[in-house]
Ligand SMILES: *[C@@H]1O[C@H](CO)[C@@H](O)[C@H](O)[C@H]1NC(C)=O
Ligand SMILES: *[C@@H]1O[C@H](CO)[C@@H](O)[C@H](O)[C@H]1NC(C)=O
């Protein structure tokens with residue numbers, strides 16, 4: 001039975017991918033190869049992600065699925081090229097001053113739905129709960145709606161490098177003003193930051209540490 005299911009899954013995956021390719025489009029309708037992929041890192045089903053989050057002291061915080069936008073540098077080697085909007089999700093449900101800022105990216109895919117990694121259904125949120133931390137999920141450049149360039153031309157893809165992705169994480173940490181009380185006082189010189197990842201984003205985590 002398990003083997004038969006596996007065969008079916010092997011067949012279903014390319015078919016699903018084809019149907020997604022056929023419908024892949026940017027918000028303005030232009031076709032785009034940037035498709036939703038079958039999740040490599042699983043998302044977690046939340047019961048009501050659109051309802052307010054209740055912090056420890058009873059304050060109502062924005063829902064987990066609130067999307068925020070960070071002004072990220074298009075090219076870290078040439079900041080004069082300006083910025084693009086990089087999507088992220090965030091909560092300070094368990095945060096107390098001095099706690100860590102816990103960040104992860106789902107990596108090479110549209111990050112929609114991964115806001116579940118803000119919650120204590122995942123190790124990120126468990127750490128936040130235990131250590132009084134705040135959690136962030138950030139979309140990787142060139143995926144979903146975090147695109148430094150309007151297309152996937154060879155010229156644009158020159159900005160799709162590991163080093164630029166590392167620099168995105170570093171620039172975000174050093175620059176972001178998190179939408180929470182004291183959110184401008186949490187840069188890595190003032191608060192501990194924890195980067196977590198699995199698969200490609202796990203490798204990216206190690207490379208960020210090394211670099
Ligand atoms: C959050 O989820 C609700 C219910 O599914 C939806 O109406 C709302 O548009 C979502 N908000 C965002 C920012 O995605
Ligand atoms: C409750 O927590 C919120 C968010 O961290 C904070 O802004 C507020 O001052 C706190 N209120 C009390 C009474 O501690």
Ligand SMILES: *[C@@H]1O[C@H](CO)[C@@H](O)[C@H](O)[C@H]1NC(C)=O
Nearest residue numbers: 053054093119120121126129
């Ligand atoms: C997770 O957090 C919720 C509050 O959002 C709390 O009610 C629940 O007890 C926590 N679960 C665990 C396993 O700590």
Ligand SMILES: *[C@@H]1O[C@H](CO)[C@@H](O)[C@H](O)[C@H]1NC(C)=O
Nearest residue numbers: 095096097098099130131132
């Ligand atoms: C978390 O915050 C609470 C309340 O301020 C404090 O009592 C506790 O020691 C903190 N925990 C950690 C791990 O810092």
